Amino acid sequence: MRKILIFGGGGMVGQKLAQSLADNPLAAGDRVTLCDLHFPENGAPVAEQITGTVTNPAVLKRLAETRPDIVYYLAAIVSGEAERDFDLGWQVNMAAFQSFVDAFRAEVLASGGDYKPKVIFTSSIAVFGAPFPEKIDDTFFHAPQTSYGAQKAMSELLLTDHIRKGFFDGLSIRLPTICVRPGKPNKAASSFFSGIIREPLNGVDAILPVDPTTRHWHASPRSAAGFLRHAATLDQAVYENRPALNMPGVSCTVGEQIEALWDLCGADVASRIHHEPDPEIEAIVKNWPRDFAPERAIRLGFTAEKDFTEIIQVYLDDDFAG
Amino acid sequence: MRKILIFGGGGMVGQKLAQSLADNPLAAGDRVTLCDLHFPENGAPVAEQITGTVTNPAVLKRLAETRPDIVYYLAAIVSGEAERDFDLGWQVNMAAFQSFVDAFRAEVLASGGDYKPKVIFTSSIAVFGAPFPEKIDDTFFHAPQTSYGAQKAMSELLLTDHIRKGFFDGLSIRLPTICVRPGKPNKAASSFFSGIIREPLNGVDAILPVDPTTRHWHASPRSAAGFLRHAATLDQAVYENRPALNMPGVSCTVGEQIEALWDLCGADVASRIHHEPDPEIEAIVKNWPRDFAPERAIRLGFTAEKDFTEIIQVYLDDDFAG
Numbered sequence: 001m002r003k004i005l006i007f008g009g010g011g012m013v014g015q016k017l018a019q020s021l022a023d024n025p026l027a028a029g030d031r032v033t034l035c036d037l038h039f040p041e042n043g044a045p046v047a048e049q050i051t052g053t054v055t056n057p058a059v060l061k062r063l064a065e066t067r068p069d070i071v072y073y074l075a076a077i078v079s080g081e082a083e084r085d086f087d088l089g090w091q092v093n094m095a096a097f098q099s100f101v102d103a104f105r106a107e108v109l110a111s112g113g114d115y116k117p118k119v120i121f122t123s124s125i126a127v128f129g130a131p132f133p134e135k136i137d138d139t140f141f142h143a144p145q146t147s148y149g150a151q152k153a154m155s156e157l158l159l160t161d162h163i164r165k166g167f168f169d170g171l172s173i174r175l176p177t178i179c180v181r182p183g184k185p186n187k188a189a190s191s192f193f194s195g196i197i198r199e200p201l202n203g204v205d206a207i208l209p210v211d212p213t214t215r216h217w218h219a220s221p222r223s224a225a226g227f228l229r230h231a232a233t234l235d236q237a238v239y240e241n242r243p244a245l246n247m248p249g250v251s252c253t254v255g256e257q258i259e260a261l262w263d264l265c266g267a268d269v270a271s272r273i274h275h276e277p278d279p280e281i282e283a284i285v286k287n288w289p290r291d292f293a294p295e296r297a298i299r300l301g302f303t304a305e306k307d308f309t310e311i312i313q314v315y316l317d318d319d320f321a322g
Numbered sequence: 323m324r325k326i327l328i329f330g331g332g333g334m335v336g337q338k339l340a341q342s343l344a345d346n347p348l349a350a351g352d353r354v355t356l357c358d359l360h361f362p363e364n365g366a367p368v369a370e371q372i373t374g375t376v377t378n379p380a381v382l383k384r385l386a387e388t389r390p391d392i393v394y395y396l397a398a399i400v401s402g403e404a405e406r407d408f409d410l411g412w413q414v415n416m417a418a419f420q421s422f423v424d425a426f427r428a429e430v431l432a433s434g435g436d437y438k439p440k441v442i443f444t445s446s447i448a449v450f451g452a453p454f455p456e457k458i459d460d461t462f463f464h465a466p467q468t469s470y471g472a473q474k475a476m477s478e479l480l481l482t483d484h485i486r487k488g489f490f491d492g493l494s495i496r497l498p499t500i501c502v503r504p505g506k507p508n509k510a511a512s513s514f515f516s517g518i519i520r521e522p523l524n525g526v527d528a529i530l531p532v533d534p535t536t537r538h539w540h541a542s543p544r545s546a547a548g549f550l551r552h553a554a555t556l557d558q559a560v561y562e563n564r565p566a567l568n569m570p571g572v573s574c575t576v577g578e579q580i581e582a583l584w585d586l587c588g589a590d591v592a593s594r595i596h597h598e599p600d601p602e603i604e605a606i607v608k609n610w611p612r613d614f615a616p617e618r619a620i621r622l623g624f625t626a627e628k629d630f631t632e633i634i635q636v637y638l639d640d641d642f643a644g
Contacts, residue, residue: 086487129563141463142479143564150483154476157464161472165408241451242465 001029004232005063007054007100008074009034009047012181013122016225017072018046026232035063036075054096060103067107070232073100073121078188079148083284086147093151097121101158105167119159119170120231123244125217127153127174128289135293138246145287146189156244163243169236173227176219176249176304177288179311182319189284193218196254197261197312200272201320209278212255215290219249219304220314227302238300248304250311251291260308264316323351326554327385329376329422330396331356331369334503335444338547339394340368348554357385358397376418382425389429392554395422395443400510401470405606408469415473419443423480427489441481441492442553445566447539449475449496450611457615460568467609468511478566485565491558495549498541498571498614498626501633504641511606515540518576519583519634522594523642531600534577537612541571541626542636549624560622570626572633573613582630586638 004021008014014034021032032047039049052059054075075096082089108115126149127142142153156172163170181194192209193216199206219227227247236243252260262270294302305311326343330336336356343354354369361371374381376397397418404411430437448471449464464475478494485492503516514531515538521528541549549569558565574582584592616624627633 139463139465141461143461144479144483145486145563147483147487150479154479157466157472157476157479161466161469164467165469241467 001031002027002070003066003068004030004032004070004072005066005068006032006034006047006072006074008036008072008076008122009049010036010039011074012183013175013178013221013224013228014072014074015040015046016221017074017228020225020229022046026229033063033066033068035059054100055092057099057103060100061106064103064107067111067115068117070118070120071104072228073097073119076122077148078186079124079126079146079284080189080191080281081187082148082151083146083189089147089151093148094154097151097155098158101162105162108167116166117168117170118232119163119168120228121155121159121170121172122228123152123156123172123174124149125174125176125246125289125292127156130287132289135291136246136289137293138296146284160243163236164241170243171231171234171239172244173231174244174246175224175227176217176247178221178224179218180315180319181221182315189281190216190288192281193254193257196257196273197315200261200269201265201315203272205272205274207278208254208273208275209281210254210285211277211282212258212275213253214285215251215253216285217249217251217289217292218308218311219247220311220318222314222318223247223249223304226304230302234300242296245297245300245302246292246294247297248294248302249292250305250308252308257308260312264309264312323353324349324392325388325390326352326354326392326394327388327390328354328356328369328394328396330358330398330444331371331394332358332361333396334505335497335500335543335546335550336394336396337362337368338543339396339550342547342551344368348551355385355388355390357381376422377414379421379425382422383428386425386429389433389437390439392440392442393426394550395419395441398444398474399470400508401446401448401468401606402511402513402603403509404470404473405468405511411469411473415470416476419473419477420480423484427484430489438488439490439492440554441485441490442550443477443481443492443494444550445474445478445494445496446471447496447498447568447611447614449478452609454611457613458568458611459615460618468606482565485558486563492565493553493556493561494566495553496566496568497546497549498539498569500543500546501540502637502641503543504637511603512538512610514603515576515579518579518595519637522583522591523587523637525594527594527596529600530576530595530597531603532576532607533599533604534580534597535575536607537573537575538607539571539573539611539614540630540633541569542633542640544636544640545569545571545626548626552624556622564618567619567622567624568614568616569619570616570624571614572627572630574630579630582634586631586634
């Protein structure tokens with residue numbers, strides 16, 4: 001029996017992953033535990049739930065002592081919030097990740113060689129900053145233009161050094177912007193990418209805060225859960241000492257997103273999107289990547305959608321209740 | 323009158339910089355203070371000396387309260403030592419740098435807009451890890467293969483985000499391997515690059531722990547001090563939101579280093595080098611960069627030597643007492 005622990009298990013991606021592991025376990029007997037500050041109130045829990053915060057070292061120590069075989073680390077303050085509250089962002093996205101790594105390394109050292117977890121960390125394409133090449137390749141440098149991106153880039157480096165030294169197995173996964181997110185808008189600067197699809201489908205008006213020519217890099221929640229599942233199945237050697245990967249995704253403009261919505265769901269739905277430029281959001285998003293050539297991840301078998309129509313279809317299949 | 327503070331001011335590069343600032347101040351009236359655990363015992367101090375460690379937050383707070391205009395941060399555990407003592411490396415090279423940034427940001431916030439230091443941080447080409455392109459360009463990614471490299475890369479990201487947010491001005495400078503270092507061998511894995519020149523010149527046998535075909539990237543101590551001086555004179559805008567730069571240097575093999583020594587100082591001197599492979603050193607050095615195309619730094623006016631003969635000549639002029 002393997003133990004799987006998901007920090008940030010109450011969040012959207014954490015819940016998608018937990019549901020996926022419940023529906024279709026990676027291996028027979030896998031037992032999944034979620035840790036988060038909050039969990040969804042609707043529906044039955046998809047796995048064991050522990051209420052706690054990664055900013056509390058005692059929580060980290062207690063969970064490290066359970067010696068989970070696979071640890072997903074998804075806990076984070078989102079980009080917009082980390083940009084507005086500098087101290088909170090650094091505390092949650094960096095200091096807590098350092099405490100997490102310290103707590104699990106302490107358990108590894110205490111085990112005398114018996115315990116070596118596989119740590120899968122969700123990083124972000126926000127580690128990259130403009131100006132960019134047409135497509136970002138697998139050796140383009142980290143030049144984040146947000147605190148969130150800096151925190152993710154630093155966490156990757158910290159995890160990679162612990163993997164290199166043999167304390168953990170694992171990988172950092174740079175998620176595309178996850179779209180279409182179900183539920184309500186959140187404080188991420190990227191929230192509108194989902195909002196302009198989700199709200200109109202639910203009969204609600206949506207605000208587009210950036211220019212329709214804005215190009216960005218997307219994958220569905222189903223793909224995000226798929227990336228995280230697939231990462232748990234790969235042997236450490238495949239990463240060739242570079243365990244941080246750009247994930248596959250779909251590059252398209254906001255205009256193309258709206259066009260796909262129009263084609264799939266009609267003009268009435270698409271007409272509920274209203275363009276109201278927001279300089280704060282525009283300033284953040286213009287420094288975000290637009291397209292990738294994620295050759296290593298594709299070679300290792302990570303897969304995402306082929307186009308934005310498919311991304312909308314995944315939302316309609318998995319999350320749309322209308 | 324400007325105040326200039328140098329953390330790690332007792333080290334070799336710190337002393338070269340302090341001597342250079344004493345001989346030839348950046349501006350009339352500049353006052354230089356050095357902070358370090360130890361200072362050289364020979365000769366008169368080149369500037370005011372404060373004995374203290376960057377791992378003590380009280381020291382950082384006290385020095386931040388003096389509101390230095392320019393802060394050079396050179397304090398570090400060297401690469402070989404950080405690789406052998408994992409905890410010490412992370413404590414000194416990362417946790418202390420975080421404390422430094424926190425202490426100076428606190429002073430900036432307390433000043434209500436009166437105080438904004440220029441922070442110049444010495445990073446390293448160890449932020450890059452093999453495999454490399456033939457020449458590393460200005461957008462090649464950080465993939466360190468040592469803890470030292472990871473700590474330097476993370477510190478750069480931390481400083482850059484504080485600069486982006488307007489708390490500091492400043493820059494991270496990725497120094498080439500500094501060669502020829504005067505004095506005694508140190509615990510850096512790169513120590514032999516200097517040892518094979520310095521020891522034979524002083525009539526002492528030297529051990530070459532790597533293959534003579536090993537190619538690496540060098541600049542003299544005089545150039546290092548020059549980089550740090552030049553960084554203090556540039557306007558923040560020139561960095562275009564990417565204040566971390568590969569410095570210029572000389573790319574050559576160890577064989578070419580020895581050939582330059584032979585040509586300049588004769589066969590007797592060069593024959594004092596003995597090849598004794600050291601697997602630990604070889605494992606570290608094979609993952610280090612070999613050549614760069616540091617176009618941004620060159621465009622901004624940073625300069626180094628043209629070839630290794632010139633690097634030896636700088637040692638003979640500045641440091642050789644024989």
